[in-house]
Amino acid sequence: MMVKKSIPHLGLAGVVILVCFCLVGWGETWEEIERDAADIVSIRAEFSQYKHLKILAKPLVSQGRFYFQKPDSIRWEYRDPVKSVLLMHRGDVRRFTVGSRGLVEEAAGAVSSMQIVVREIGLWSQGRFRESDHFRAEIRRGGEGTLVLTPRDKAFAAMIERIEIVPSPRRKGAIKSVKIVESEGNFTLLTFANVEMNEKIAETVFRNAE
Amino acid sequence: MRWVAPTRFFILMTLLGFTVSCGHMGALPVLDPVTDRALLEKCGRPHVGMSYRYVHAIEALLPGGKSATMIGVTLVDPSRSRLHSVLMTLEGLVLFDGESSGAALHVSRAVGPFAGEAFGRHMMDDVRLLFLAPENPVLEAGMGQDGSILCRGVGHNGESVHIRLHPDQTWNMETFTGSLRRLREVMATNLIDGIPGNIELKAHAHGRYVLRLRLIGAEPAEIPKQRRLPSVNDGALRHNRKAVPLKGEQ
Numbered sequence: 001m002m003v004k005k006s007i008p009h010l011g012l013a014g015v016v017i018l019v020c021f022c023l024v025g026w027g028e029t030w031e032e033i034e035r036d037a038a039d040i041v042s043i044r045a046e047f048s049q050y051k052h053l054k055i056l057a058k059p060l061v062s063q064g065r066f067y068f069q070k071p072d073s074i075r076w077e078y079r080d081p082v083k084s085v086l087l088m089h090r091g092d093v094r095r096f097t098v099g100s101r102g103l104v105e106e107a108a109g110a111v112s113s114m115q116i117v118v119r120e121i122g123l124w125s126q127g128r129f130r131e132s133d134h135f136r137a138e139i140r141r142g143g144e145g146t147l148v149l150t151p152r153d154k155a156f157a158a159m160i161e162r163i164e165i166v167p168s169p170r171r172k173g174a175i176k177s178v179k180i181v182e183s184e185g186n187f188t189l190l191t192f193a194n195v196e197m198n199e200k201i202a203e204t205v206f207r208n209a210e
Numbered sequence: 211m212r213w214v215a216p217t218r219f220f221i222l223m224t225l226l227g228f229t230v231s232c233g234h235m236g237a238l239p240v241l242d243p244v245t246d247r248a249l250l251e252k253c254g255r256p257h258v259g260m261s262y263r264y265v266h267a268i269e270a271l272l273p274g275g276k277s278a279t280m281i282g283v284t285l286v287d288p289s290r291s292r293l294h295s296v297l298m299t300l301e302g303l304v305l306f307d308g309e310s311s312g313a314a315l316h317v318s319r320a321v322g323p324f325a326g327e328a329f330g331r332h333m334m335d336d337v338r339l340l341f342l343a344p345e346n347p348v349l350e351a352g353m354g355q356d357g358s359i360l361c362r363g364v365g366h367n368g369e370s371v372h373i374r375l376h377p378d379q380t381w382n383m384e385t386f387t388g389s390l391r392r393l394r395e396v397m398a399t400n401l402i403d404g405i406p407g408n409i410e411l412k413a414h415a416h417g418r419y420v421l422r423l424r425l426i427g428a429e430p431a432e433i434p435k436q437r438r439l440p441s442v443n444d445g446a447l448r449h450n451r452k453a454v455p456l457k458g459e460q
Contacts, residue, residue: 051281051298055263055283055294055296055307056265060281060283060302060426062300081267082300084279084300097279099269099422100422101277106278106279180303182303186304188301
């Protein structure tokens with residue numbers, strides 16, 4: 001069971017899942033989304049991740065915290081069942097995981113893919129979904145007004161069918177849930193709690209895994 | 211979707227090798243299936259004899275000091291020698307989804323470096339070694355001076371399987387080719403109701419790597435009827451084991 005080759009699309013897909021939480025700002029039109037997103041500078045929140053698989057009788061639950069600072073700093077931290085931290089800061093992407101050897105930096109995917117992701121974050125955090133080279137964005141009217149992202153690239157589409165982002169009905173600019181659909185019956189649902197926006201976040205949060 | 215054909219020649223060679231090799235355990239008494247039934251059953255202790263679902267955190271230690279951590283979900287149906295295994299990232303992105311029944315492998319999803327046929331085959335071989343008792347009976351067994359039970363048999367692919375069951379319920383397993391070239395080493399510790407809380411697998415062939423599995427949850431599983439295949443291992447031992455709660459059930 002060897003993992004040797006570079007995995008550009010895999011890395012991109014993995015991080016894109018995280019980046020979805022940085023999609024802030026909500027409106028009826030693209031112009032409104034872009035305008036609302038401009039007001040958001042930082043986010044801090046707790047998340048619960050429910051992984052649904054056909055092989056599982058019940059979803060597998062993971063929990064953690066995430067931090068976002070414009071333009072492109074992210075800390076995505078799992079606390080349970082596996083302690084892990086993914087840091088993205090000034091174009092540098094690193095992942096640390098607590099294993100048998102303590103907190104260890106893991107083998108990175110293709111760096112080039114991470115640079116693409118960082119560019120995506122820059123666009124999305126400003127609500128500029130329509131400018132993405134990798135996702136086609138669509139606002140579904142009616143109901144909860146879901147934003148649907150569909151991969152443009154075939155290799156990417158082989159991994160993620162679509163991403164559905166549902167806005168919070170209570171708080172403008174906040175996200176209620178993100179659903180990443182991989183295939184029929186296999187999807188990841190993320191929900192958020194204790195969301196704090198535009199609070200000051202120390203730079204060390206994005207630099208230090210500890 | 212691919213189906214990989216089995217290799218039976220290897221089994222014959224190993225059986226022949228058994229008669230001339232003593233291995234690192236030394237000579238052991240040849241078992242009688244009737245009079246040595248109790249010992250035979252103990253030799254089956256590493257493998258649960260009923261359908262079970264496991265979730266593990268898997269730390270892969272790779273050459274060059276690199277490492278990667280994934281989540282593995284494994285559904286085991288010993289009565290049909292059937293396995294379903296899913297590997298995914300911590301974010302939940304599925305990297306590999308494969309099923310094997312007997313020696314056949316069906317891969318429904320594999321991305322990036324997990325897409326090669328060899329990867330799928332070797333991965334499922336590792337999963338099979340860890341979670342399914344060999345279809346072939348244990349050939350030799352004996353008691354060590356420290357009270358451990360030593361068992362020797364033939365693995366799923368004809369390899370020689372050496373199992374050492376320790377008095378504290380932990381166990382070790384090693385597999386060898388017919389010429390006693392080591393293939394895999396497995397160490398199971400921190401057992402809860404017979405299910406290892408930690409498993410370490412060292413690969414000495416088909417790539418060199420170490421997998422460290424930490425149990426997140428385990429539970430008896432209902433296998434959907436339409437997914438059932440003809441039985442190939444009805445002689446599997448039966449154990450009465452309890453569930454280790456999956457996260458979210460506590």
